[in-house]
Amino acid sequence: MQTKIIDGEMIASEIKEDLKKQVEDLKEKGLTPGLAVVLVGDNSASKVYVGNKKKACEYVGIKSFSYELPENTSEDSLLELIDTLNQDEKVHGILVQMPLPRHMDEQKVIKAIAPHKDVDGFHIENAGALLVGAPGFISCTPAGIIELLRRYEVVLEGKKCVVVGRSNIVGKPISLLLLRENATVTICHSKTTNLEEEIKQADVVVVAVGKAKFVKGHMLKEGAVVIDVGMNRDENGKLCGDVDFDSAQGIASLITPVPKGVGPMTIAMLMYNCVLAATH
């Protein structure tokens, strides 16, 4: 079977291009969408991601407000900054880059963000909205995955989808989104006893476990659609996903590469959520 590679970078560019036009119209009406990006500490990966987010803002025409706080910032002063941003009319979206330093309670920090500015979709109010099918912000990586599947015309209704990983920011929300598309969804995790059997039955498999090349080609069903959410470094320091891309060739029908797969879509959907925050 010929494996087709999903071009996440191209789809992300198309989305950003559409948003750029929308933002031009908003600006003519005197509304400039604004995103506050808060980075605490100097995690090098976080710096790359935050840099990519600022670049995307610039491209789309969203004004970005950048806050880089030292590692030893107290939780209280971060909460104070969030409170100020909540009240700032020029700021429509607030993104606090994760992970936070160990001395901070991530849930407490997320809870402090006004739900209508929570463009990450991490606040329990937005997470709960997704659970019950109410309007709210959908977290960017899961939203990006659904958008990729839609644009590649992958039928989800009645299909068996296996999600590997149960995080609050990817595994759980993507499972709910796939369910919303009428797929039959199985969530697997580190305590799943028959992981390989589960993956073997999947028409669509989403892998978000943070382990380099964890899923190998031989585990996949012939013709499976493979979505790789991983961002790891391999033994040579090269960026790689949670799926062994090479061994999936000839078995998967469609696969997202790392980089240029899900990553750029996460950023495109963040821009989408910012425009939504500014207009609602």
Ligand SMILES: Nc1nc(=O)c2c([nH]1)NC[C@@H]1CN(c3ccc(C(=O)N[C@@H](CCC(=O)O)C(=O)O)cc3)C=[N+]21
């Ligand atoms: N509050 C918060 N919101 C997030 O959305 C969030 C976060 N915290 N913490 C970390 C994860 C990870 N994440 C990525 C975004 C872009 C790429 C991305 O642009 N990837 C490029 C390559 C990047 C590179 O060269 O390293 C690609 O896949 O082509 C990757 C990962 C957002 N996250």
